[in-house]
Amino acid sequence: MKTILGCIADDFTGATDLAGVLARSGVKVNLRIGVPKTPPTNTAAFEVIALKCRTSPTEDAIAECLSALSWLKQTGASRFFWKYCSTFDSTDKGNIGPVAEAIMADLKIDQTIYCPAFPENGRSIFMGNLFVGEQPLAESPMKDHPLTPMRDSNLIRLLTPQTTAPVGLANRLCVASGPDALRARLDDLRDDGVVHVVVDAVANGDLRVIADACRNMPLITGGSAVAMALPDFYMSDGLLAQDASEYTAPQLDEGAIVLSGSCSAMTRAQVAAFSNQAECYKLDPLDLANNGDQPVREWLQNIPKDVVPLIYATAEPDAVRKVQEKLGTEKAGEIVENALARLAVDARNQGRHRFVVAGGETSGAVTKALEIEQLTVGAEIVPGVPWTFSKSNGINIALALKSGNFGTESFFSDALELLNS
Numbered sequence: 107m108k109t110i111l112g113c114i115a116d117d118f119t120g121a122t123d124l125a126g127v128l129a130r131s132g133v134k135v136n137l138r139i140g141v142p143k144t145p146p147t148n149t150a151a152f153e154v155i156a157l158k159c160r161t162s163p164t165e166d167a168i169a170e171c172l173s174a175l176s177w178l179k180q181t182g183a184s185r186f187f188w189k190y191c192s193t194f195d196s197t198d199k200g201n202i203g204p205v206a207e208a209i210m211a212d213l214k215i216d217q218t219i220y221c222p223a224f225p226e227n228g229r230s231i232f233m234g235n236l237f238v239g240e241q242p243l244a245e246s247p248m249k250d251h252p253l254t255p256m257r258d259s260n261l262i263r264l265l266t267p268q269t270t271a272p273v274g275l276a277n278r279l280c281v282a283s284g285p286d287a288l289r290a291r292l293d294d295l296r297d298d299g300v301v302h303v304v305v306d307a308v309a310n311g312d313l314r315v316i317a318d319a320c321r322n323m324p325l326i327t328g329g330s331a332v333a334m335a336l337p338d339f340y341m342s343d344g345l346l347a348q349d350a351s352e353y354t355a356p357q358l359d360e361g362a363i364v365l366s367g368s369c370s371a372m373t374r375a376q377v378a379a380f381s382n383q384a385e386c387y388k389l390d391p392l393d394l395a396n397n398g399d400q401p402v403r404e405w406l407q408n409i410p411k412d413v414v415p416l417i418y419a420t421a422e423p424d425a426v427r428k429v430q431e432k433l434g435t436e437k438a439g440e441i442v443e444n445a446l447a448r449l450a451v452d453a454r455n456q457g458r459h460r461f462v463v464a465g466g467e468t469s470g471a472v473t474k475a476l477e478i479e480q481l482t483v484g485a486e487i488v489p490g491v492p493w494t495f496s497k498s499n500g501i502n503i504a505l506a507l508k509s510g511n512f513g514t515e516s517f518f519s520d521a522l523e524l525l526n527s
């Protein structure tokens with residue numbers, strides 16, 4: 107099938123988030139892990155490529171995203187989506203702005219929009235400022251993120267140093283006036299040379315207006331929620347029809363494991379809640395650096411298969427800071443990711459084929475270690491986190507890749523229960 111929308115996600119939980127939101131429409135979504143090595147076959151109306159480039163060196167992120175774009179163009183797609191975090195996770199250098207500019211240069215276009223809002227998960231944008239629940243981004247727990255601490259809430263100020271061309275705003279008053287008003291505002295901004303337009307949205311109704319106004323833009327950038335209404339508009343434009351039959355999960359071995367490398371506030375609460383009912387192992391990055399991961403691997407081997415173990419590096423911001431001061435931020439992240447990735451492979455070999463993984467970078471490391479090339483999107487557990495299915499080493503497995511701050515406290519047990527139901 108010809109692809110209508112080709113999507114590039116900067117991390118793996120972001121990719122499953124976007125795929126899950128698009129799949130709500132009943133239209134088939136293919137979720138590819140990394141840029142496929144062979145030309146497109148068996149394509150779907152929505153193709154999502156999951157990358158792990160949120161915190162990569164900018165040049166590497168650009169190269170990887172352009173390679174994904176080139177593959178997506180071969181599917182016949184002429185509309186593209188650059189998916190980043192609903193909390194705009196990035197540094198002064200990028201990679202949100204530089205990748206958007208590189209894609210725009212490739213597509214030879216002179217304007218795009220930026221809308222990370224995801225009201226169902228408490229992310230809203232008003233007058234260019236991003237809120238997490240009732241808190242401005244920079245006052246939310248995102249200020250302490252281990253890799254991309256967000257210390258400003260204003261998207262225009264955040265984006266400006268990441269781009270070479272002017273940044274502007276289409277505010278809520280404009281969005282509330284409807285799609286024609288938004289289109290007119292975008293045209294005015296374009297006439298004034300504004301290339302990058304942050305668009306306010308505080309509710310799903312705003313996102314629908316934005317999707318309506320921008321449905322034919324060659325590039326939309328944002329969180330997953332701004333893509334939510336696109337399938338509807340593509341259907342009413344006659345571009346696609348509902349084509350997915352209800353997906354049934356494959357036969358899965360009973361064994362399960364929860365792996366958490368996310369230190370986000372919601373994950374910390376989820377780890378605390380699940381540790382009351384699970385066998386737990388808390389990873390200490392300094393210990394991993396000095397003594398390796400043999401002790402935890404042995405611990406896992408001794409957990410009976412009908413017990414669900416939780417292995418986590420999840421820690422409070424102060425503890426993370428101390429580790430980062432000793433090991434360096436990148437090294438600390440890498441040590442934890444490598445250990446959790448190896449443990450995922452051990453778990454699979456032990457007969458645990460249901461994986462709940464918390465954290466985008468962590469999910470990237472785990473999915474790569476399990477050598478997964480493509481995921482099928484199943485039922486959404488909470489907004490933005492679907493169960494996904496694949497084969498690893500020829501074995502059916504299920505993965506719930508959870509973004510750091512998504513879900514409620516009981517997410518880990520809720521996810522496993524849903525799979526059993």
Ligand SMILES: Nc1ncnc2c1ncn2[C@@H]1O[C@H](COP(=O)(O)OP(=O)(O)OP(=O)(O)O)[C@@H](O)[C@H]1O
Binds near residue numbers: 252466468
């Ligand atoms: N105790 C720790 N000390 C230092 N770094 C840690 C520790 N625990 C985890 N990390 C690292 O912190 C990073 C967390 O990023 P990750 O993307 O996995 O979670 P997240 O940011 O909460 O999720 P998302 O991106 O989906 O919101 C990873 O690189 C992980 O290895």
Ligand SMILES: O=C(O)[C@@H](O)C(=O)CO
Binds near residue numbers: 119121509
């Ligand atoms: O948009 C979000 O918040 C998530 O999909 C994500 O990208 C977390 O890494």
